[in-house]
Amino acid sequence: MSLFLEVVSVSEAVEAIRRIAPPPRYEEVPLEDALHRVLARDVAADIDIPGFDRSTVDGYAVAAAETTGASEAIPAMLRCQGRIGMGSADAGTVSPGSCRYVPTGGALPRGTDAAVMIEHAEQIGDDVLVHRPVAPGENVVFRGEDFAAGKTALTRGRVLSPRDIGVAAAVGADRVSVAKRPRIGIISTGNELVAVADTPGPGEVRDANSYLAGAFVTERGCHPVYFGIVRDERSMLKKAVASALEQCDAVLVSGGSSKDERDNTAAVITELGEVLVHGIALAPGKPTIIGTAGGKPVIGLPGHPASAYVVLVAVVDYLLAAMHDTTVSRRTIRARLVQNISSTRGREDYVRVSLKNGEATPVFGKSGLLNTLVQSEGLVRIPASSEGLEVGEEVEVILW
Amino acid sequence: MSLFLEVVSVSEAVEAIRRIAPPPRYEEVPLEDALHRVLARDVAADIDIPGFDRSTVDGYAVAAAETTGASEAIPAMLRCQGRIGMGSADAGTVSPGSCRYVPTGGALPRGTDAAVMIEHAEQIGDDVLVHRPVAPGENVVFRGEDFAAGKTALTRGRVLSPRDIGVAAAVGADRVSVAKRPRIGIISTGNELVAVADTPGPGEVRDANSYLAGAFVTERGCHPVYFGIVRDERSMLKKAVASALEQCDAVLVSGGSSKDERDNTAAVITELGEVLVHGIALAPGKPTIIGTAGGKPVIGLPGHPASAYVVLVAVVDYLLAAMHDTTVSRRTIRARLVQNISSTRGREDYVRVSLKNGEATPVFGKSGLLNTLVQSEGLVRIPASSEGLEVGEEVEVILW
Numbered sequence: 001m002s003l004f005l006e007v008v009s010v011s012e013a014v015e016a017i018r019r020i021a022p023p024p025r026y027e028e029v030p031l032e033d034a035l036h037r038v039l040a041r042d043v044a045a046d047i048d049i050p051g052f053d054r055s056t057v058d059g060y061a062v063a064a065a066e067t068t069g070a071s072e073a074i075p076a077m078l079r080c081q082g083r084i085g086m087g088s089a090d091a092g093t094v095s096p097g098s099c100r101y102v103p104t105g106g107a108l109p110r111g112t113d114a115a116v117m118i119e120h121a122e123q124i125g126d127d128v129l130v131h132r133p134v135a136p137g138e139n140v141v142f143r144g145e146d147f148a149a150g151k152t153a154l155t156r157g158r159v160l161s162p163r164d165i166g167v168a169a170a171v172g173a174d175r176v177s178v179a180k181r182p183r184i185g186i187i188s189t190g191n192e193l194v195a196v197a198d199t200p201g202p203g204e205v206r207d208a209n210s211y212l213a214g215a216f217v218t219e220r221g222c223h224p225v226y227f228g229i230v231r232d233e234r235s236m237l238k239k240a241v242a243s244a245l246e247q248c249d250a251v252l253v254s255g256g257s258s259k260d261e262r263d264n265t266a267a268v269i270t271e272l273g274e275v276l277v278h279g280i281a282l283a284p285g286k287p288t289i290i291g292t293a294g295g296k297p298v299i300g301l302p303g304h305p306a307s308a309y310v311v312l313v314a315v316v317d318y319l320l321a322a323m324h325d326t327t328v329s330r331r332t333i334r335a336r337l338v339q340n341i342s343s344t345r346g347r348e349d350y351v352r353v354s355l356k357n358g359e360a361t362p363v364f365g366k367s368g369l370l371n372t373l374v375q376s377e378g379l380v381r382i383p384a385s386s387e388g389l390e391v392g393e394e395v396e397v398i399l400w
Numbered sequence: 401m402s403l404f405l406e407v408v409s410v411s412e413a414v415e416a417i418r419r420i421a422p423p424p425r426y427e428e429v430p431l432e433d434a435l436h437r438v439l440a441r442d443v444a445a446d447i448d449i450p451g452f453d454r455s456t457v458d459g460y461a462v463a464a465a466e467t468t469g470a471s472e473a474i475p476a477m478l479r480c481q482g483r484i485g486m487g488s489a490d491a492g493t494v495s496p497g498s499c500r501y502v503p504t505g506g507a508l509p510r511g512t513d514a515a516v517m518i519e520h521a522e523q524i525g526d527d528v529l530v531h532r533p534v535a536p537g538e539n540v541v542f543r544g545e546d547f548a549a550g551k552t553a554l555t556r557g558r559v560l561s562p563r564d565i566g567v568a569a570a571v572g573a574d575r576v577s578v579a580k581r582p583r584i585g586i587i588s589t590g591n592e593l594v595a596v597a598d599t600p601g602p603g604e605v606r607d608a609n610s611y612l613a614g615a616f617v618t619e620r621g622c623h624p625v626y627f628g629i630v631r632d633e634r635s636m637l638k639k640a641v642a643s644a645l646e647q648c649d650a651v652l653v654s655g656g657s658s659k660d661e662r663d664n665t666a667a668v669i670t671e672l673g674e675v676l677v678h679g680i681a682l683a684p685g686k687p688t689i690i691g692t693a694g695g696k697p698v699i700g701l702p703g704h705p706a707s708a709y710v711v712l713v714a715v716v717d718y719l720l721a722a723m724h725d726t727t728v729s730r731r732t733i734r735a736r737l738v739q740n741i742s743s744t745r746g747r748e749d750y751v752r753v754s755l756k757n758g759e760a761t762p763v764f765g766k767s768g769l770l771n772t773l774v775q776s777e778g779l780v781r782i783p784a785s786s787e788g789l790e791v792g793e794e795v796e797v798i799l800w
Contacts, residue, residue, distance in 0.1 A: 004519065031596065032626070035615045049770070051600050056704065056768035058660050086632060086662060087592035089602045103660045104687075105592055105703055107603045119404065139768075146770050154774060162619055163773040163800065166612030166705050170605070170770050174596040192487035192505055196431065196574040200451050202489045203507045205570070212566030215435045219562055226432070232486060260458050260503045262486060287504075303505055304456065305566050331799065333733045334758070358734070368456035368539075370449070370546050370570050373563040374554060399731065400563070 005259060005279025005286060009384060010348045013280045014318045016290050020276070020297045021322030022249055024179035031168055034160050036221060037178035038324040043154040045171040048144035052091075053108040055115040057139045060099040060128055061091075061106075064114035064136040075122070075129035084109065099128055108140060115139035147171055157326045159221075179324040181223040185244030185251040186213050189230045189237055189265065190303055193255070208305045208370070209254035216312045217252075220320045232256060234264045241268055241298060249323065250297040252316070254308050257300035258287035265289055265300035273298065281347045281384055284367055285311040306373055310350045313379065313400055331399040333378075335360035341380070342388040352376035353397060360397055376400075405659060405679025405686060409784060410748045413680045414718045416690050420676070420697045421722030422649055424579035431568055434560050436621060437578035438724040443554040445571040448544035452491075453508040455515040457539045460499040460528055461491075461506075464514040464536040475522070475529035484509065499528055508540060515539035547571055557726045559621075579724040581623040585644030585651040586613050589630045589637055589665065590703055593655070608705045608770070609654035616712045617652075620720045632656060634664045641668055641698060649723065650697040652716070654708050657700035658687035665689055665700035673698065681747045681784055684767050685711040706773055710750045713779065713800055731799040733778075735760035741780070742788040752776035753797060760797055776800075 008016070026040040055061060062078060070076035078099040084091050084106045091107035094100050099116075100109050101123075108115070114134040122129040147153050153171045154164055160176070168176060193207045194200050207229050214224035225248050230240045237256065244251040256265040259278075266289050269275050273293025278300075280288045284307035289300030297319055301308040321328045338359050343349040352367070353360040355377045363376045378397040382389055389395060408416070426440040455461060462478060470476035478499040484491050484506045491507035494500050499516075500509050501523075508515070514534040522529045547553050553571045554564055560576070568576060593607045594600050607629050614624035625648050630640045637656065644651040656665040659678075666689050669675050673693030678700075680688045684707035689700030697719055701708040721728045738759050743749040752767070753760040755777045763776045778797040782789055789795060 031611055032614055032624075035618050047599065050605055052602055054605075056766065058658055086590060087603050091603065103662055104658065105590065105605070141766060141768050145766075153771070160615075161800075162612055162615035163709060165615040166608045166709065167770055167774050169596045169611035170608040170705065172596060172599070172606060190486060190505065196569045196572060199447065199572070202452055203487050203491065205450055205454075205505070206572060208566045208570040211431055211569035212562055214432055215560075215562035215565040218435050224432075258458055258504065262503060305570065309563060309566065331731055366456070366541060366545075368541050370567055371553070374567050400561075 007279035007281040007286065008277050009281050010314060013277055013290060013315050016276050017297065017315055017319045018322045020292045021319050022296060024323055024325045026177050027180050028175050028177050031165060031174050031176055034176050034178060035162065035165060037160055038221060038326045039154055039156050039158045039160055040177040040179050042152045042156050043168050043171060043173045043176060044150055044152050045147035046149065048149045049147040049171055050141055050143060052143050054141045055102040055104060055106050055108060055139060056141060057115050057117045058104050059102060059115045059117045059139065060121055060130070061094065061102040061108045061112040061115055062099045062130065062134065063096070063112055064134050064138065066097065067116065067130050067133040070130045070133045072131050075131050078128045078130060080123060080126050080128045113137065113140065159326060159329060181221055182250060182320070182323045183225050183248040184217045184222045185225050185227055185248035186210050187227045187230055187240050187244060187251065187253045189232060189253060189255040191232045193229045195229065209301065209303070209308050212305050212309060213252050213254060213301070213312065217320060220317065221324060222320055232262045232264060234267060237264045238268045238271060241272060245294055245296055250319065252299050252301060254301040255303035257289050257302055269293060269298050269300070280315065282311070282314060283347050283349050285314065288315065304368060305370055306367060309373060310379065313398065314350060332396050333399060334394050335397050337389055337391055337393045337395050340388060340391050341382065343382040343386055345387050346384055348384045349382040350379045351382065353378055353380050355397060360395060407679035407681040407686065408677050409681050410714060413677050413690060413715050416676050417697065417715055417719045418722045420692045421719050422696060424723055424725045426577050427580050428575045428577050431565060431574050431576055434576050434578055435562065435565055437560055438621060438726045439554055439556050439558045439560055440577040440579050442552045442556050443568050443571060443573045443576060444550055444552050445547035446549065448549045449547040449571055450541055450543060452543050454541045455502040455504060455506050455508060455539060456541060457515050457517045458504050459502060459515045459517045459539065460521055460530070461494065461502040461508045461512040461515055462499045462530065462534065463512055464534050464538065466497065467516065467530050467533040470530045470533045472531050475531050478528045478530060480523060480526050480528045513537065513540065559726060559729065581621055582650060582720070582723045583625050583648040584617045584622045585625050585627055585648035586610050587627045587630055587640050587644060587651065587653045588655055589632060589653060590655040591632045593629045595629065609701065609703070609708050612705050612709060613652050613654060613701070613712065617720060620717065621724060622720055632662045632664060634667060637664045638668045638671060641672060645672070645694055645696055650699070650719065652699050652701060654701040655703035657689050657702055669693060669698050669700070680715065682711070682714060683747050683749045685714065688715065704768060705770055706767060709773060710779065713798065714750060732796050733799060734794050735797050737789055737791055737793045737795050740788060740791050741782060743782040743786055745787050746784055748784045749782040750779045751782065753778055753780050755797060760795060
């Protein structure tokens with residue numbers, strides 16, 4: 001057995017990991033619990049929204065044609081035929097030469113097709129002086145103009161934002177069908193690991209990866225299930241992975257993913273199923289494993305948290321999105337590089353950068369330092385085909 | 401009483417709303433529940449992190465000086481003194497002219513100060529040929545280099561990201577002190593409103609704002625408490641607001657925020673406390689109220705969801721951030737405007753835009769349409785001092 005990994009490209013790894021994503025299951029949830037969930041079925045308007053011609057201002061409902069040419073100097077004069085009550089079932093009819101006061105959201109009476117803002121009119125007794133003309137439809141939303149009955153308001157696969165939730169409410173979706181939160185088993189392996197509440201002795205470190213991976217999958221709408229720290233013994237790791245597979249939809253194992261003799265993850269996956277990828281042309285993050293067992297993905301992450309996090313962002317994110325039947329939605333911004341970054345051709349490099357005033361500065365210090373995770377705002381990806389990026393270049397920063 | 405609002409600028413409104421924010425209360429939570437919470441106290445490293453000199457690669461622990469000048473042609477030859485076990489309490493000592501195999505994360509033995517990657521060395525029997533020189537500290541993180549004991553790893557006010565959670569774990573913070581989730585009372589008022597599960601009759605619309613505001617405050621780490629729909633009757637609204645004030649830290653009332661005779665929010669706040677701002681030079685969103693009652697903020701939002709949402713983003717966001725003792729963190733991107741946008745001087749305009757390939761297109765259609773909320777990806781702010789923005793200009797888009 002070679003000591004070296006046979007690496008695949010990042011795009012091959014992403015393709016492999018998407019292919020093994022188990023299809024999502026669905027559930028109905030009350031709309032108020034649906035924030036950030038992934039919509040499983042289109043949401044359509046049940047009726048015309050709005051259900052009637054509606055003013056968007058406080059003012060006077062008018063026939064627009066009767067305001068043509070109105071000005072401060074020569075206002076149009078209309079007779080005010082009272083006031084429209086909010087929510088009243090019938091806004092009535094306005095006769096030619098007349099208007100009616102309408103509050104924001106009120107229904108337009110028959111005979112009118114626009115609303116004059118109260119700021120642009122003056123009421124004197126029963127007369128209303130209109131100082132500015134309005135066009136037909138001005139300050140009005142017509143029946144069905146927002147969403148016609150049956151029209152799709154929100155498409156499946158959408159991660160529901162607060163605005164989406166508001167729109168779903170408007171079109172009557174008090175319950176929505178969403179992808180169930182996948183359960184992701186999380187295991188850390190390594191003889192050097194101690195629990196976070198413990199004080200590491202010489203040669204020991206705390207298990208940061210369980211928390212890091214747990215928070216990452218939570219942020220992406222999954223439910224983390226923690227299986228704790230497992231020592232570098234194949235039988236123990238196998239037992240832990242098998243147990244996680246029983247309870248979860250996918251399993252992340254951090255540590256033991258390289259080819260050192262203490263590394264058991266690949267062997268355990270092979271015993272339980274199949275290793276598809278062992279090694280990705282990615283820095284940091286090369287010792288990564290993509291496998292399946294019992295139809296469920298089992299992913300081996302590098303033991304170092306900074307490397308593990310790059311793999312979560314660059315590769316695992318695509319698995320979690322596919323498990324929700326949605327796409328990875330990344331926030332990226334463009335920034336100017338303030339210093340050269342060299343890179344190795346044939347390998348996709350992810351360089352941590354801090355951002356300020358549109359400038360991206362590579363974070364100094366060794367990539368193995370955890371503190372780079374909190375001192376950087378994002379990652380600059382250097383494609384495998386490139387030998388580096390030059391100062392002054394505009395780069396895309398993945399905000400992480 | 402004037403029919404018109406006496407508006408203040410957006411920055412004055414933001415200043416007013418921040419001033420009335422009740423100070424946060426704090427609670428301790430387990431680290432695994434701390435994602436996206438606002439850190440209330442700095443988190444410092446309890447001990448040196450790492451607690452020992454640590455290799456970041458699989459390879460050989462060496463004295464860097466002994467690899468000087470090493471090359472493929474003339475490798476440095478070192479004697480291998482065995483292997484370092486992970487987590488072992490003592491990595492021992494390496495004598496001059498020797499090295500020891502060290503796995504990623506393993507402790508460096510005394511007498512070494514760097515690690516040679518396994519890819520750059522060749523072991524033949526007990527001899528190791530090193531093909532590339534390493535500098536002191538290369539592929540090693542020294543004791544305390546990541547975080548020295550007592551050094552702040554995460555500063556208060558930070559909204560905890562997955563990376564922060566990982567770092568907190570590494571430095572031993574298995575519980576963290578965070579701002580308690582403020583309880584935000586949510587009331588919708590209007591005779592035209594029906595519940596989302598109901599079918600609106602003529603002149604009626606569904607209450608989208610309760611859901612919209614509830615999801616918005618949830619996304620910002622608050623706990624929404626829903627008080628439902630209240631008719632446009634002052635005594636009923638007063639009762640609802642008083643009840644919400646008893647149970648919550650702040651109250652949002654949507655609807656009834658203008659100066660129409662059916663608008664009761666300002667009058668109710670005046671009866672219970674004080675109105676500080678009534679009207680903001682903001683479009684959409686002018687009819688907004690900032691008030692207090694019993695030391696708690698009571699905010700009146702416009703009844704139209706699209707307007708209400710702009711006020712949530714442009715103004716209320718600052719209240720919620722202040723209630724967490726943090727700052728508003730907005731995701732923005734720069735984009736090129738593909739058409740002119742005109743604006744009124746003296747008023748801050750927020751124009752919904754869709755984004756594609758770095759270009760921002762104002763969303764067509766009336767601003768009163770709900771569908772603009774889902775068809776846009778963000779807002780372009782046009783300052784009060786400007787009469788508009790020109791095609792080709794680079795603008796900052798607030799991603800919402």
